[in-house]
């Protein structure tokens with residue numbers, strides 16, 4: 001890959017959010033791409049990931065990795081040609097099966113995450129410092145997904161819920177929108193596969209998402225049996241606003257429209273509840289912190 005300052009310029013232009021500004025300060029010379037919103041594990045835990053890099057999950061990931069995620073935009077595998085499920089082993093989806101990124105495969109429920117709404121619009125920002133053509137396929141873990149277990153292909157539907165080919169590259173990032181499935185609650189993983197057509201490479205990334213718990217949606221004055229939850233209600237409500245400002249949205253006339261399919265399976269009964277109160281507190285805290293950050297944009 002050419003080592004030109006154009007890469008840094010493109011990345012700098014792409015990262016308009018103050019939260020991500022430190023990224024371009026240390027952009028690798030040979031760079032390719034990764035999702036910055038919803039933030040991918042590799043970006044959040046990179047040396048340029050800001051305060052998210054200091055989270056317990058990221059510190060554990062770097063420790064397990066044995067090295068920092070400096071090359072956050074280089075998580076790619078050559079020659080896959082669509083055979084993702086053959087080439088990327090179960091339990092190693094987030095690293096793409098690459099030892100240099102193995103820390104991203106840790107099974108834990110506290111990765112830096114992005115608050116989303118079921119059935120809502122998901123604006124995607126995928127920073128690319130060297131443009132490639134190709135198709136983005138977005139998968140979301142099935143209802144009942146347990147973040148305490150290693151992510152396997154069986155956690156993901158066979159078909160992506162959204163797929164976009166050659167979206168416009170605007171200010172150094174591919175920006176497009178997808179519509180999230182409407183039957184998820186709690187913590188999930190967005191698995192984005194970017195299969196290049198102009199190179200032999202396929203890029204893999206995990207972005208952690210948090211949907212409201214079912215109880216939060218239905219909790220009302222009549223729900224007298226949930227004294228432990230009242231503080232959870234205002235958090236998600238405010239945290240749901242990031243979709244509204246849509247800071248990364250391209251004009252509707254030029255934005256590629258994600259082709260979406262809705263998963264047919266009903267939502268899992270108890271997965272979000274397994275984690276219990278402690279996890280709920282973590283989720284709410286994370287969502288609130290994220291909302292605060294987003295308001296500063």
Ligand SMILES: [Cu+2]
Pocket residue numbers: 031032033130132
């Ligand atoms: Cu590249």
